[in-house]
Amino acid sequence: xxxxxxxxxxxxxxxxxxxxxSPRIHTLFGAQTGEAVEYGAICAxxxxxxxxxxxxxxxxxxxxxxxxxxxxxxxxxxxxxxxYAARAKAVNTLAFRDDGTMVGYNTxxxxxxxxxxxxxxxxxxxxxxxxxxxxxxxxxxxxxxxETQPASLFIANRTAAKAVxxxxxxxxxxxxxxxxFADISGQFDLIINGTAASLQGELPPLPDGCCLAExxxxxxMMYSAKPTAFVAWGRAQGAAQALDGLGMLVEQxxxxxxxxxxxxxxxxxxxxxxxxxLSRQ
Numbered sequence: 001x002x003x004x005x006x007x008x009x010x011x012x013x014x015x016x017x018x019x020x021x022s023p024r025i026h027t028l029f030g031a032q033t034g035e036a037v038e039y040g041a042i043c044a045x046x047x048x049x050x051x052x053x054x055x056x057x058x059x060x061x062x063x064x065x066x067x068x069x070x071x072x073x074x075x076x077x078x079x080x081x082x083x084y085a086a087r088a089k090a091v092n093t094l095a096f097r098d099d100g101t102m103v104g105y106n107t108x109x110x111x112x113x114x115x116x117x118x119x120x121x122x123x124x125x126x127x128x129x130x131x132x133x134x135x136x137x138x139x140x141x142x143x144x145x146x147e148t149q150p151a152s153l154f155i156a157n158r159t160a161a162k163a164v165x166x167x168x169x170x171x172x173x174x175x176x177x178x179x180x181f182a183d184i185s186g187q188f189d190l191i192i193n194g195t196a197a198s199l200q201g202e203l204p205p206l207p208d209g210c211c212l213a214e215x216x217x218x219x220x221m222m223y224s225a226k227p228t229a230f231v232a233w234g235r236a237q238g239a240a241q242a243l244d245g246l247g248m249l250v251e252q253x254x255x256x257x258x259x260x261x262x263x264x265x266x267x268x269x270x271x272x273x274x275x276x277x278l279s280r281q
Contacts, residue, residue: 007038009060010260013053013074014067017043021274022065025253028273029265037261049073053094057102063095063260065253071106071136078104087170088140093256105259108137109144111252112192112221112245117148119247119271122190122217124148130184130211131155132204133194134162137221141194142166146173154188156181158205181205187213193230198222203229212237221245225281246278247271 012022018041026039042064044052049070056064066074074091075081079101085091091104116122129150131138134157146153155178157163163178170176184207191212195204198220212218218234223244227235234242250271258264 007036008062008260009038009040009056010063010065011040011042011056011061012065012067013042013044013049013070015043015045015069017041017067020067021249022067022253024274024277025250025270026257028270029254029257032265032270033257033261033263035257035261035263044070050077053077053102057096057100061096063093063256065256066092066094071140075104078102080104082106084109084140084143087143088136090136090140092140092252093259095259105256106140107252107255107259108140108248109142110255111248111250112141112219113144113148114251114255114267115243115245115247116190116219119251119268120217120241120243122241124150124190126151127189128187128213129153130188130191131194132181132192132206133157133196134159134166134178135194135196137196138194139166141192141221142170142176143173146170146176149174151175152177154178154184156184156204181207184211187211187216189213189216191216191218191234193218193220193222196222198224198228198230201229203233206233210237212239215240217241217243219243219245221248223249223278225278246274250274 030037071090080103082105085104085106088106093105095103153176155163160180167176167178218239220228220230223246
């Protein structure tokens with residue numbers, strides 16, 4: 001679809017940022033919807049994130065995405081927070097108002113839930129979920145996952161106390177508990193890797209023996225051109241679906257695009273395009 005009007009400027013802030021797929025995703029969204037957007041990537045230096053965002057706003061930017069390591073700083077910078085962002089204590093999307101104030105959102109949880117349910121047909125209600133890790137990535141998806149009403153959700157982390165504390169923070173949303181990797185017991189219908197182990201080609205320290213239920217699925221919040229170590233593990237465990245996080249990336253971006261533009265893009269062709277492009281790397 002042909003874009004009309006003067007383009008509005010958006011960007012993603014992070015460090016490092018050269019690898020980001022966000023400019024490609026939002027360019028495809030703009031072309032699909034006819035929305036006039038230009039989207040770039042800005043590498044912010046430590047201690048300069050807030051200043052760089054303000055400079056982008058003053059220069060006419062309309063909003064931005066935020067990735068590692070600035071999500072908590074974006075949470076502190078925002079003048080107003082969505083419910084998800086407030087509870088996650090992390091912001092991955094900033095919308096700029098005409099008066100110069102900023103509204104912070106966290107679209108990660110919406111992204112993973114939509115990818116699981118809509119793109120892959122995985123029902124979450126009444127299921128047993130194991131969530132690996134207790135960092136910002138996990139905190140950002142907890143509330144939306146619990147709102148799907150799983151039977152139980154167990155957070156496992158190397159530092160057990162951190163997982164226990166995180167579970168307590170979100171206890172009002174459902175049956176959630178936490179502990180160490182050694183505390184994992186029973187079988188789960190869905191195992192989600194929210195650790196950064198895949199970035200090093202490693203696996204989280206899962207217990208010996210399969211904790212994946214029959215017909216269960218695995219999901220790595222990371223993605224790469226080749227199957228991540230966790231995707232490979234899921235396949236070896238006989239997962240009905242062993243998925244990576246590319247769909248989550250596209251779906252959370254679509255939510256940000258909707259926040260900014262009031263138009264919801266069709267994610268399926270964009271995801272297919274990105275998957276095809278990754279296969280050529």
